[in-house]
Amino acid sequence: MIQSDATFDGTFPFTPHFSAAPGFRMHYVDEGPRHGEVVLCLHGEPTWGYLFRHLVPALSATHRVVVPDHMGFGKSATPAQRSYWLQDHVDNLEALVHALDLTNITLVMHDFGGPVGMGFATRHPDRIRRIISANGPTPFGQSDLFERITANARVSPWFQWIAKAEANGELEPVLGQLGFNILSTLKLNGFENNAIITDAWLSAYGAPFARPADCLGAIGWAKGFATGVHTFATPDPVADRLIRSRPALAIWGEADRTLHAEHFLPLFSAIFPAAPVRRLAGVGHYCFEDAPEEIGNLIAEFIRQT
Template sequence: MVQPDATFDGTFPFTPHFSAASGFRMHYVDEGPRHGEVVLCLHGEPTWGYLFRHLVPVLCATRRVVVPDHMGFGKSATPAERSYWLQDHVDNLEALVVALDLTDVTLVMHDFGGPVGMGLAARHPDRIRRVISANGPTPFGQSDLLARVTANAQVSPWFQWIASAAANGELEPVLGQLGFNILSTLKLNGFENNAVITDAWLAAYGSPFARPADCLGAIGWARGFATGAHQFEAPTAAADRAIRGKPALAIWGEADRTLHADHFLPLFSAIFPAAPVRRLAGVGHYCFEDAPQEVAGLIAEFIAQT
């Protein structure tokens, strides 16, 4: 876990907030006017709220920007007795959203933040105003989800590694040292912008995983795919209708080697057939690192237009 006041040489200058609503110490950024519309930014593997450090200042003058760290990531606690499956992260997010009474929420979802956010949308469609997927899958009860996940895993180096590492017993030992191999893990997933790599940047992404006991979140997310433990939330018919009527935007870095556009953008378009899709050439899986200004501009423009 990162120290609460860590700013990483001023690159993450946001006041830390903590909630116990989910049964552990959950960190979140909460910037902007409390009466404003809410933009809820959800990270994935193996990142944390630091991923959105360029987006927060762009939006927080007029919007309330809330950026939680999932259990086992960033400045949030990593309880040893908990499980770290998708459904656990949805439960945790739901508890935080209800505790803060967040409404008029624009979801901004990256990586596994996609299924976590869509899980929240399935449970609380009335709290959602817009849906923005940025290299984040949007599973929402589609019948072809398993086929798409399986097809993607066959061409994704990250998912290929998960399968082989789980089979030969290397998954926990390798991911248990994530603080030391964080850059190679990010590169494997599809991180292209080497110009942003500094000591502070490496510390920001590596220090949450300083010890094996700190790596349970990253291990759990990978292990859940290897074992099939993750459960994707299925919406009710009413929730499905409600979410399909929301404004939505997809942003996808086409150089993503982990979540291939051909497999996952159809999930988005199946829910939002009229929604715009912005495919970014040369941008990898971590689009908020590879093209932060462009992605932030697209998000701000979309929110303003809708």
């Protein structure tokens, strides 16, 4: 876990907040007016709220921007006695949202933040105002979800490595040293702009994983895919109808080698057939690193229009 006041040379200057509601010390950023509409940003693997460091100031003048770190990531605790499956992260998010009483939420989801956000939306569709997927899958009870995940895994270096490493016993030892191999892990998943790599950037992404005991979140997400224990929720008819009625936007870096557009954008369009899809050429999996200004403008304009 990172020190609560760490700013990484001023690149993450936000006041830290913590909640014990999920049963562990969960960190979140909470910037902007408390009366403003809520923008809830959900990160993926193996990132944390640092991923959204450019988006927060772009929106917080007019919106309440809340950015939690999932259990085992960023400044949140990594309890040894907990499991780290998808359904656990959805439970944790639910507890935090209830503790903060967040409503009128615009979800901004990246990577496995997509399944976490959509899992929460199946339970609380009345709290959701908009859905924004940025290189983040949007599973919502689709019958072809397993086939799309399987097809993507056949062409994704990250998912190929997960399957191989779990089979030969290397997954936990390798990801248990994530603080030392964070750059290769991030690069395997994919960003195109190498100019972002600075000492502060490397420290920000490596510091949460200083010891094997700090890596349970990253291990759990990967292992859950390799062993099939993640549970993707299916909405009931009321939730299905409400979420499909919400304004939605997909933003997808086309150079993503981990979550390929051809496999995951159809999941989004199946729920939101009239929703705009913005495909960004030359932008990789970590789209908020490759094109932060462009994506910030797209999100801000979408919120204004809807």
